[in-house]
Amino acid sequence: MKNIRNFCIIAHIDHGKSTLADRILEITGLVRKASMEQMLDNMDLERERGITIKAKSVRIPYHSESGEEYILNLIDTPGHVDFNYEVSRSLNACDGAVLLVDATQGVEAQTIANANLALDAGLKIIPVINKIDLPGAMVDDCSLQLYSMLGLRIEDILLVSAKDGTGVPALLEAIVDRVPPPAGSAGEPLKCLIFDSFYDAYRGVIPHIRVFSGCVEPGDKIMLKSTEKIFEVEDVGYFSLGLAQSSALQAGDVGYIVALIRNAGEIHVGDTVVSADHPEVPAIPGFRMSQSMVYCGIYPIVTSDYAKLGAALEKFKLNDSSVVYEKENSAALGYGYRIGFLGMLHMEIALERLKREYEQDIIATMPSVIYKVFCTDGDILMLDNPSKFPAEGRIDHIEEPIIRARIIVPSDYVGPCMELAEAKRSTLVGIEHPDDRRAILIYDLPLAEMITDFYDRLKSVSRGYASMDYKLNGYRAGDLVKVDILVNNGMVDALSYISPRDNAAVKGKALIYKLSKVIPRHLFKIPLQAAIGSQVIARADIYPMRKDVIAKCYGGDITRKRKLLEKQKEGKKKMKMVGFVEVPQEAFLSLMKIEE
Amino acid sequence: MRGLYVHIPFCAAKCLYCDFYSVPGRLELLDKYIEAVIVEAHGYPGQSFNTLCIGGGTPSLLGPQNLEKLMTGLRGAFDLSGLREATIEGNPESVTTGFLRVARDCGINRISIGVQSLDDGELKKAGRVHDSPKSIDAIKLTQEAGFDNISADIIVGLPGQTRSSLGHTLEALAGLPLTHLSVYCLSIEEGTPFAACLPDDLPGDDEQVELFGRAAAYLQREGFIHYEISNFALPGRECRHNLNYWRGGEYVGLGAAASSHVDGVRYKNAATLAGYLAHPQGARIEMERLKPEEKLAEEAMLRLRLLQEGVDTNNLATGHGCELVAKLKERLDGQVAQNFLVKKGGCYRLPPSGVMTSNRVLAEVLA
Numbered sequence: 001m002k003n004i005r006n007f008c009i010i011a012h013i014d015h016g017k018s019t020l021a022d023r024i025l026e027i028t029g030l031v032r033k034a035s036m037e038q039m040l041d042n043m044d045l046e047r048e049r050g051i052t053i054k055a056k057s058v059r060i061p062y063h064s065e066s067g068e069e070y071i072l073n074l075i076d077t078p079g080h081v082d083f084n085y086e087v088s089r090s091l092n093a094c095d096g097a098v099l100l101v102d103a104t105q106g107v108e109a110q111t112i113a114n115a116n117l118a119l120d121a122g123l124k125i126i127p128v129i130n131k132i133d134l135p136g137a138m139v140d141d142c143s144l145q146l147y148s149m150l151g152l153r154i155e156d157i158l159l160v161s162a163k164d165g166t167g168v169p170a171l172l173e174a175i176v177d178r179v180p181p182p183a184g185s186a187g188e189p190l191k192c193l194i195f196d197s198f199y200d201a202y203r204g205v206i207p208h209i210r211v212f213s214g215c216v217e218p219g220d221k222i223m224l225k226s227t228e229k230i231f232e233v234e235d236v237g238y239f240s241l242g243l244a245q246s247s248a249l250q251a252g253d254v255g256y257i258v259a260l261i262r263n264a265g266e267i268h269v270g271d272t273v274v275s276a277d278h279p280e281v282p283a284i285p286g287f288r289m290s291q292s293m294v295y296c297g298i299y300p301i302v303t304s305d306y307a308k309l310g311a312a313l314e315k316f317k318l319n320d321s322s323v324v325y326e327k328e329n330s331a332a333l334g335y336g337y338r339i340g341f342l343g344m345l346h347m348e349i350a351l352e353r354l355k356r357e358y359e360q361d362i363i364a365t366m367p368s369v370i371y372k373v374f375c376t377d378g379d380i381l382m383l384d385n386p387s388k389f390p391a392e393g394r395i396d397h398i399e400e401p402i403i404r405a406r407i408i409v410p411s412d413y414v415g416p417c418m419e420l421a422e423a424k425r426s427t428l429v430g431i432e433h434p435d436d437r438r439a440i441l442i443y444d445l446p447l448a449e450m451i452t453d454f455y456d457r458l459k460s461v462s463r464g465y466a467s468m469d470y471k472l473n474g475y476r477a478g479d480l481v482k483v484d485i486l487v488n489n490g491m492v493d494a495l496s497y498i499s500p501r502d503n504a505a506v507k508g509k510a511l512i513y514k515l516s517k518v519i520p521r522h523l524f525k526i527p528l529q530a531a532i533g534s535q536v537i538a539r540a541d542i543y544p545m546r547k548d549v550i551a552k553c554y555g556g557d558i559t560r561k562r563k564l565l566e567k568q569k570e571g572k573k574k575m576k577m578v579g580f581v582e583v584p585q586e587a588f589l590s591l592m593k594i595e596e
Numbered sequence: 597m598r599g600l601y602v603h604i605p606f607c608a609a610k611c612l613y614c615d616f617y618s619v620p621g622r623l624e625l626l627d628k629y630i631e632a633v634i635v636e637a638h639g640y641p642g643q644s645f646n647t648l649c650i651g652g653g654t655p656s657l658l659g660p661q662n663l664e665k666l667m668t669g670l671r672g673a674f675d676l677s678g679l680r681e682a683t684i685e686g687n688p689e690s691v692t693t694g695f696l697r698v699a700r701d702c703g704i705n706r707i708s709i710g711v712q713s714l715d716d717g718e719l720k721k722a723g724r725v726h727d728s729p730k731s732i733d734a735i736k737l738t739q740e741a742g743f744d745n746i747s748a749d750i751i752v753g754l755p756g757q758t759r760s761s762l763g764h765t766l767e768a769l770a771g772l773p774l775t776h777l778s779v780y781c782l783s784i785e786e787g788t789p790f791a792a793c794l795p796d797d798l799p800g801d802d803e804q805v806e807l808f809g810r811a812a813a814y815l816q817r818e819g820f821i822h823y824e825i826s827n828f829a830l831p832g833r834e835c836r837h838n839l840n841y842w843r844g845g846e847y848v849g850l851g852a853a854a855s856s857h858v859d860g861v862r863y864k865n866a867a868t869l870a871g872y873l874a875h876p877q878g879a880r881i882e883m884e885r886l887k888p889e890e891k892l893a894e895e896a897m898l899r900l901r902l903l904q905e906g907v908d909t910n911n912l913a914t915g916h917g918c919e920l921v922a923k924l925k926e927r928l929d930g931q932v933a934q935n936f937l938v939k940k941g942g943c944y945r946l947p948p949s950g951v952m953t954s955n956r957v958l959a960e961v962l963a
Contacts, residue, residue, distance in 0.1 A: 523936065523953055547801040548955040551781040551826045553901060554838050555616070555651060556601055556847055556855035559862050559883045562894055562962065569959040580934075 001252040002181045003068060006210065007126075008075045008090060010118060011100035012108035012467060016130040020100060020162035021074060027168050028060050028072070031241065057196070057208060057254055059238040064176050072175060073254040075195065075210075077114075083342060084471065085290055086196075086322070088117050089270045092286065093195040093210035093254065096124040096179030098171065099152075100162075103129045103137035106438075107145040109408045113469035115150050124179050127152045128171060133161040141435075149434040182212075182252030189278035190214030190222070192249075192257075197267045199318035203234070205261040206243075209273060210254050212284070217248035221276035222259065225283040226268055230276045231259035264318040290322040292340025293401070293472070294347050294451055295384035296592075297328050297365040297494050298354070299336035301576050301585070305361065306335045312358040313337060316350070323350055330387070330494040332487075332578050333363070338385060344451050363576050363588040365494045369447045372399040372475050387493040389482050392533055398480045398498070401447040404429065404473040406440055407458065409466040414439050416461040424449040425478070425500060444473060448498065483508055483537070485515075486529040490579045495591065508538035511591060518587040521545035526581055599840045600645040600674065602633060602666070603851035604655040605869060608689070612723035613751075615785035617853035617867040618653040628873055630662050633850050634669030636876035640848060644675035647837035648682040654710075656686030660698040667702035676703070681836040683708055683747075688734040689726040696741035706835075707738045708747040708776075714765040718754045721795065732772065739773045745833060747776035752811055753804035754782055755795035762807050763814075770818050775833040779811050780826050781952075805952045812948075825901050825951055842902050844895035844913040852879065861885050889920050896924055896944075897958045900937075906945030924961075931957050 011017040025031040057075040064070055077090040091097065097118040101107055118125055127150075129142045139159060146152045158174060160167030184191075196208040216222065220233045235258040237245040249255045261267060270287040300309045313325055323346075328338040341347035347367060354360045373381040373389060374396045383389060405426075409417045418441065421428070426445035433439055445454075450470065458466050481504055485495035499507055508530030515528050519542055530538040553561050575582035605618045606626060650658075650666070658666065663684070670676065683706040684699055691709060699707070713719055714728040731748075738746050748769060752762060769777065781804055784791050790798075799807060812822055820828035824842060827835065840847060849856045853867035865879035866872065872879050886894060892912065899907035909925055928944045931937040936957045937944050946954055 523956060545953055545956075546805040547781065548953045549781065549825060549951065550955060550958075551783060553825070553898075554841060555603075556841055556849055556857065557864065558841070558855070558857070558894065558898065559864070562897065565897065565955060565959040565962055568955060569963060572959075 001186070001250075004071045004073065004182055004252045005096065005175055005179045006073045006075065006094045006182060006252070006254055007096040007098060007175055007179050008077050008094045009098045009100055010077060010087075010091075010111075010114035011130075012102070012105070012110040012114075015100050015102040015105065015108075015111070016162045017100055020098070020128075020130065020160070020168070021076065023162050023165050023168050024072075024074065024172065025058065025060065027165060028062050028172065030058070030060050057239050059240055059244075059254065062172060062176070065173055070176055072172070075254060083346070084113070084117070085288070085342075086269055087114060088121065088286065089193070089195045091118050091121040091123060092270075092284065093193055094121075094123055095182060096126060096175065098126045098128055098175070099146075099150075100128050100130050101142050101146065103131045103139055103142055104134050106138065106142050107149050107408070107434075109406055109467035109469040112149060112406070112408070125152065126171070126174050126178055127157045128167075129157060129159050130162050132159045133164055133166065145435060145438075184211075184213040184251040186213070186215045186250040188213040188251070189281050190216055190220075190273070190275040191281050191284070192216070192273040193284050194267060194269055194271045194273060196269060197264075197321065199264060200258075203258045203260065205264050205267045205318065205321075206256050206258055207261075207267050207273070208239075208254070208256055209249070211249050211251050213251045214275065215248055215250040216257065216273075216275075222257070222273050223276045223279055224266065225272040225274060226287060227266065228279070229266060231261055234258045234260060264321045267321060269321075290342060291472075292322075292324055292370075292384075293343050293447060294341045294367045294369060295338055296341075296347065296367045297330065297333075297336050297338050297385070298351070298362045299330065299333040299365075299494070299576070301361040301363060301574065303334045309337065309360055309362065312354060312360050313339075316354060316358060320350065320353075322346070328385070330492075332490065332492040333365075333494045333576065336494075340384065344455070361574070361585075363583075363585055364592065365588065366497050366591050367451050368497065369401050369451065371480070371498060374398070386482050386496040386498050389496075389498075392482070397477050399475040400478050400480065400498075402444050402473050402476045403447050403450055403470040405443050405445060405450070405468055405470040407443065407466055407468045408438060408440050409462055411437055411439055413462040413465055414441070417441060417458060417466055420454075420457055420461050421445065424454060444476075446476070446478065447472070481532050484531050485511070486527070486531060487515075487519075487578050487583070488526045488581050489529075492578055504532060505537045512538040512540045514590045515587055516540040516542055518590055519581065519583055522581065524580075597647070597836075597840045597843075597845045598643070598645050599647045599649065599837050599845065599847035600670070600676075601837075601847055601849040601854055601856075602648075602650045602655075602670075603849065603854040603865075604629075604650060604652040604658060605852050606652065606657050607654045608657065608687070608725050609723065612721075612789040613782055613785070615788050616653070619869055622869070623657060625869065625873070626658060626662050629851075629869075630658070630666050630669070632873050632876040633666065634673065636850050636879070637670055637673035639877040641673060642675060643848065644678055645848070646678050646680050647840060648676070648679055649837040650684040650704075652685055654687045654690060655684050656690035656692075656695060658695075659690075660694045663695065664698050664702055667704075679703065681706055681745075683835070683837060685710065686734070687726060688731040691734040691737060693737055693741060696738055696743070700742050705743070706745040706747065707743050708749065708778075709734055709738070711735075711748040711765075711769070712751045713754055713757070713761075714768045715757070715761045718756050718761065721755045721797075722751070723789075728768075732768070735772045735774065744773075745775050746773060747778065747835070748772075748774050749778045749780065750811075751780050751782050752807040753799050755790075755799075756797045757799055757807065759807065759810060762811060766811060766814050770814075776827070776829045776835060777815060777820060778827050779808065779815070781805075781808055808952060812951075821904065822948070823902060823904050825903070825946075825954065839902075842898045844891075844898055855883075856880070860891060888917070889923070892920050892924055893927075893962045896928070897962050900944065900946055900954070900958060900961065903946055903948065903951065906943050908941075908943040910942040927961050927963075931960055936960075 009017045060072040062070040062072050077087050127146050143154050191212045192209040194207045223230050236249045238255045272283040274281040324340040325337045328336050370384045376396045421443050426443040429442040479501045480498050481501045483499050485492050512528050526542040528540050529536050575584045607618045607620050610620045682704045684704050685708045687710045711731045716727050815828045852872040854865045856863040862883045863880045864883050896907045932939045
């Protein structure tokens with residue numbers, strides 16, 4: 001056990017975490033260079049977006065310079081602010097963390113957020129400056145930032161180029177020297193932390209665990225602390241490049257347990273696994289169910305595909321237990337589902353995966369946060385779906401979730417970033433100046449503002465330099481109203497949204513304008529309206545189509561003409577019928593992000 | 597009714613909007629081409645036809661000798677004793693007295709002239725090689741040569757066209773001895789110069805519909821019947837050859853890129869001049885063999901183009917099971933319910949107001 005090192009790599013997005021992981025696998029000889037293309041990210045989508053969504057881990061045998069054999073367990077962590085809770089759970093499975101900073105970018109918001117999570121988890125931090133081979137590398141500046149912003153000692157900082165391998169052998173030695181070996185003993189009762197899981201069609205949900213004490217082997221009865229459910233262990237093992245079966249896992253180990261757990265809902269990241277013989281062993285603190293922050297409705301384009309969508313969601317949930325969903329019924333769109341996500345990025349990725357991997361033709365409604373609605377009769381309702389809001393007369397007031405955002409921005413862009421934040425109903429909590437070229441702006445702002453386009457706009461007003469991290473910081477009363485959308489004089493309940501009263505008209509107009517551009521012309525005039533109760537705040541009309549005709553139909557080439565019409569008909573199938581109006585997928589998509 | 601179509605894919609110059617199969621210049625190949633058509637014709641020996649249409653391209657480029665050779669060849673291969681209508685298309689600049697005399701002598705009884713517009717500015721912008729006096733002359737010459745069934749094509753929505761310029765074109769045409777007019781809305785087809793570089797004075801869709809509406813109203817006042825989406829005729833002067841297409845009838849097409857419809861199968865000859873000249877009898881490619889319900893739907897779609905007669909579900913060329921007809925009626929009735937079609941007895945028609953937006957309705961009727 002003294003020769004095991006459990007560590008992770010934490011970094012801001014794009015600072016080179018996957019490349020460093022690849023280089024470590026290669027230099028330790030676990031993978032040959034040719035067979036490796038960023039091993040740890042294997043979902044297409046992750047590759048496209050350059051981020052890790054699901055944590056994965058790998059056991060690396062390492063022959064140190066001193067001649068000793070070590071086991072390095074590299075536990076991969078998701079790298080986005082939406083997945084903060086998952087990150088903290090992964091960190092709890094480690095004893096040390098490699099904190100990676102891009103030499104050309106410096107310390108960013110998520111560098112700080114992740115470093116603080118790691119310090120809170122009591123991890124030994126190894127600061128590493130990456131990309132030192134690039135011409136724009138600012139090693140001295142980065143070192144100072146690590147010192148001034150995180151209190152890390154300059155002499156502890158390692159310099160590497162994950163790309164060409166420079167400094168990586170020294171980093172491996174530092175991991176062995178500085179990361180403490182796991183504590184705990186195999187003789188004590190079993191205690192493990194679940195930090196991830198995946199679904200196997202034959203063997204059910206397979207949790208990834210870190211064993212803190214005791215030992216687990218096939219045939220053991222284990223209990224999940226959160227539900228007190230008991231399962232029999234069928235198989236245990238390590239993560240090599242695939243799953244490597246072993247006879248047992250003991251204190252200090254990182255590995256997996258197969259226990260025929262059929263229901264993905266049974267396994268929660270952060271839960272504690274103990275022996276059924278010792279149910280009194282306390283849970284590892286910090287567990288909570290993953291919390292949905294953002295909700296939207298999804299509906300099949302063709303109403304009759306509802307059952308197929310349900311089956312796809314069930315399968316999807318097995319792979320991503322952080323989504324929650326329930327049935328929903330819209331008068332305008334028919335039967336669908338309400339889905340909860342950890343954040344906007346999580347939502348975008350999940351919807352994209354449903355379309356691509358699960359081949360679902362769906363439309364999604366505007367995302368919403370959970371509002372606290374105080375009714376005049378004293379009821380307090382937690383509502384994630386604006387169409388479920390009580391009538392205006394029954395509402396006393398509404399509270400909305402507030403986040404505390406930390407925005408790191410170069411001094412030159414402080415002005416535009418503050419201007420943006422102020423336009424989003426924010427309150428400035430404080431400004432910090434960690435060094436003379438950067439500022440940290442701390443704002444409280446409504447989560448609802450954050451989920452529309454705040455992050456994109458922050459990036460654009462700062463030319464990509466600003467970075468941000470946020471966490472939920474309670475509820476605050478707001479002057480909010482429900483805005484309804486009417487298409488062809490019929491209310492589309494699923495498109496209702498909550499808006500601050502002040503800019504309801506501006507936003508409504510922007511939305512109606514956008515809709516009028518993406519809904520095709522029909523044979524009749526289509527009025528589009530946004531309304532608060534019975535008061536119309538925005539209106540646009542889609543004028544009837546006037547020309548849609550095959551004029552020349554002679555010379556006998558009927559096939560081509562008929563195919564033209566068939567193609568037109570095919571295009572129609574990609575649209576959602578809302579009353580008599582055909583609304584294309586893009587229309588719903590365009591509503592997800594509205595610029596004012 | 598069976599029709600015979602001969603495609604003449606030669607032009608003096610390609611018009612800027614045209615996406616039909618034709619090659620500019622290459623008139624030296626005309627002789628060989630006519631020989632090839634006759635070889636292809638002998639591949640279907642002894643068949644008889646009721647209508648003939650020689651289209652293009654610019655068939656008037658054949659000149660008197662080649663036209664005579666073609667007609668003699670066709671009569672040698674087929675039984676044309678039942679021929680009731682024989683049309684040849686021509687462009688104003690090549691419709692000459694000599695050509696017309698031969699046409700009349702070898703049995704052609706209808707001439708269709710590509711006028712397109714009587715505004716010289718519009719003609720030039722469209723890449724036409726003739727001017728308006730030439731068109732007027734050609735129509736007069738045709739009448740003088742003894743033809744009493746003369747059609748003209750015009751286009752609405754040409755670059756630079758206005759209500760008044762179209763009005764002038766129509767008024768001038770009304771003074772000429774025409775029995776039939778085809779009025780086509782300009783469509784911008786992929787691969788044409790217009791598509792590559794959209795003219796900035798191109799009337800928009802709404803303007804085009806307005807222009808078409810005015811043209812239709814004017815022609816009806818002049819006694820023409822709007823009998824097909826784009827076609828107008830004096831009573832009894834509808835184009836029988838085209839009527840056969842729209843009623844789901846059979847036809848044989850000869851020449852490069854010509855289409856045929858025989859025994860429920862649709863064919864198209866390869867659109868390559870060199871290939872056709874080398875193997876005239878090997879050009880035909882089967883395009884599709886429709887299932888009964890598709891065939892039925894297609895016939896309905898085509899017949900709905902006929903604004904006067906429409907589609908009568910009790911009187912279809914493709915006689916099919918009542919079950920299929922019932923399904924078709926269901927779709928047609930669905931369109932009637934939304935006022936996109938009108939129904940009288942068993943007969944369904946496009947209302948005049950629905951002509952310019954008929955694609956949506958026809959697509960619904962198809963499946």
